Amino acid sequence: GEQVEQRPPHLSVREGDSAFITCTYTDPNSYYFFWYKQEPGASLQLLMKVFSSTEINEGQGFTVLLNKKDKRLSLNLTAAHPGDSAAYFCAVRGNYAQGLTFGLGTRVSVFP
Amino acid sequence: EAAVTQSPRNKVTVTGGNVTLSCRQTNSHNYMYWYRQDTGHGLRLIHYSYGAGNLQIGDVPDGYKATRTTQEDFFLLLELASPSQTSLYFCASSDSEGNSDYTFGSGTRLLVI
Numbered sequence: 564g565e566q567v568e569q570r571p572p573h574l575s576v577r578e579g580d581s582a583f584i585t586c587t588y589t590d591p592n593s594y595y596f597f598w599y600k601q602e603p604g605a606s607l608q609l610l611m612k613v614f615s616s617t618e619i620n621e622g623q624g625f626t627v628l629l630n631k632k633d634k635r636l637s638l639n640l641t642a643a644h645p646g647d648s649a650a651y652f653c654a655v656r657g658n659y660a661q662g663l664t665f666g667l668g669t670r671v672s673v674f675p
Numbered sequence: 676e677a678a679v680t681q682s683p684r685n686k687v688t689v690t691g692g693n694v695t696l697s698c699r700q701t702n703s704h705n706y707m708y709w710y711r712q713d714t715g716h717g718l719r720l721i722h723y724s725y726g727a728g729n730l731q732i733g734d735v736p737d738g739y740k741a742t743r744t745t746q747e748d749f750f751l752l753l754e755l756a757s758p759s760q761t762s763l764y765f766c767a768s769s770d771s772e773g774n775s776d777y778t779f780g781s782g783t784r785l786l787v788i
Contacts, residue, residue, distance in 0.1 A: 564734070605781070606779045606781045606782055607718075609777070654718075654777075661708075661725070661769070662708055664720075665718040668717050
């Protein structure tokens with residue numbers, strides 16, 4: 564089945580700097596890609612979903628890159644601020660699968 | 676507002692105990708899921724369902740049963756709880772379309788002592 568590797572497990576960045584998280588997946592049939600943010604004690608909040616035809620998506624304060632050739636999905640938090648301190652998870656699903664396969668998560672800490 | 680509601684929010688039970696976790700969604704979604712979240716393992720799929728009366732096995736189903744009584748309600752049953760099932764459990768729902776969003780509940784924290 565699908566396997567998703569997420570790196571790094573922990574990330575500490577200064578306020579205003581960028582934080583870069585990468586996921587690699589194994590199943591070439593994976594078709595839909597998601598990034599979630601989870602604050603302590605809270606549920607998962609969808610940041611962005613990316614489809615196979617999309618390579619770069621920009622959100623509010625972050626950029627998501629998809630490279631299907633390398634089977635790599637990345638999240639770049641641009642100009643990090645304390646509100647970005649949270650755990651971030653990538654998730655992948657195939658065209659005919661239903662459940663999401665998650666990476667192990669990256670815990671991001673933003674310090675002044 | 677469309678939502679996924681889980682209950683209870685916290686639960687403590689003894690080893691061998693019987694536990695039922697409840698999930699209700701008001702999204703009119705076909706699919707519902709149960710995940711567990713553990714440090715070092717991320718979120719793992721236990722069971723899911725695509726409609727009332729349907730049940731599909733996920734990636735870590737051992738020790739769990741599930742039942743989908745209506746389109747809205749999905750239950751996770753631990754009939755002989757073990758300490759290894761201490762975890763944070765999330766329910767989610769999605770539509771059957773591939774690009775559907777997944778809506779997650781707030782989670783149930785289960786402690787088996």
